[in-house]
Amino acid sequence: MASPLKCDLCSNQATVHLTQIVNNKVHKVDLCESCAQAKGVTDPNGFSLADLLHKDALNPENLTTAARCEQCGFTQADFKKQGRFGCPQCYATFSSLIEPMLDNMHKGTAHTGKVPQKSLERKTLHDRLTELESSLGQAVKTERFEDAARYRDEISQLKQAVEQPKSAC
């Protein structure tokens, strides 16, 4: 017979064995009596294996990246403490930390729901304007006046498009 299973959270002998299917994936957890108590596993109303797995996934030993978010100064140590990120940019900064967790946490790893169309159009427009303005600056600097004129036209067209909705009301 195989040696007795150890508790996933400490190293005592596991006496509580749980199986839960989350998103068609079987998750198994083995716990000792006291960890099971502490995690509320014995109380079926308060217990969700996914919560437990989530906390386990946030275990400090599983953290490997050593970056700091440029936008907000958040570090992975902060994430370890809070289980929350500092700003939206943190998802890019700590992508190697978060990506492996998503699989356990969610049904899939890619968004298939609503898209904020208006927000995105505005952003695309804004990004394009910034790009054109820098191209214009470059063209003027290097005395490529034909290009500069073309950029200027495009910029004024874009700006008109942005302002149109306002003048409509």
Added chain:
Amino acid sequence: MTIASLLSTPSELTDTASSKCAIVLMTRIRLARNLAGRSFPGWSREAQRAEVLAVCREALSTTAPMKRSVSTTVADLSDLEKQILVERHLISRELSGSKDGAGVVINKDQTVSVMINEEDHLRIQVLRAGFQLKKAWSVINALDTELEERLDYAYSARLGYLTACPTNLGTAMRASAMMHLPALVISSQMEKVVRAVNQLGMVVRGLFGEGSDASGSIFQISNQTTLGESEEEIIKRLGSVLESIIEHELNARAKLLETDASKLYDKIGRAYGILQNSHLLTSTEAMNLLSLLRLGIDLNVFPEDSRAVIDRLFIEAQPGHIQNVAKHDLESMQRDVLRADKLRAEFAAFAKPTFIINGQN
């Protein structure tokens, strides 16, 4: 509109006309949204939070559903007002205890509330009496679209709406229903149901009280995951889980009537007697008694038109609501006296029970 006048207005849940479904008391959908390029509330300085609060309140004030609404900071609310809003499910306990820069905007009929600077910049919530997942989704979806015209959301094409906690990523949507499941509780089947529902990726919680305390046999069932499925898919899946829980509850009721009708009717009859005659009632006991009377309505012991009274009292027997009527501070013992007084008065004129045993009166 002021917060005081809002609190004295019947809410979606306390309005006597809005009770519609026997087993699903209420449907609720919540969307988490954040502004691009700004730190999440828990990682923001006071000035940043104040800025987000101002930007969000301004954007909300011009949306159609919030034209007639109350917009307030949490700091401007008294402890009692906060408690009443929590009891009406309009703000969370986290928001009521939060630091500077938190706020809430609530529409007049109290079906829409938007918390600002809770865990995320925006927590938009739509609440409906009865089983109305699709209706709630169409309302919240429209409001979210209106807001998105005014605010730049933090969004990633691959991860969806970016939230402070990675467990909310993607749709950032939590859809839930509050269900009355007395027969499953009486026949000790809740544990089994919770396990089955968990396996389907849904979460079950007791509604009143903290944690898993399920006084009144009222449970909240919601989706666990938010990434990898569209909003419509989540709602459809939750809807079919709810349907199957309803079926189990109805079966459990039929079984109890078949095998143990006297025992069940005894519980209902005693609950009726206590509500008419007691002089001290804790809120937990009141919830449990009201729950039995509500079951009595479903079993035709009491007429259907008395359901609205029970659903209203589920909210009005909560500590904050009792305190509010008293207009001065109460010890919990005094609250229990007042609660019993209120319930005696309400039940003095309540319909008499009619018990049908073996098909006869």
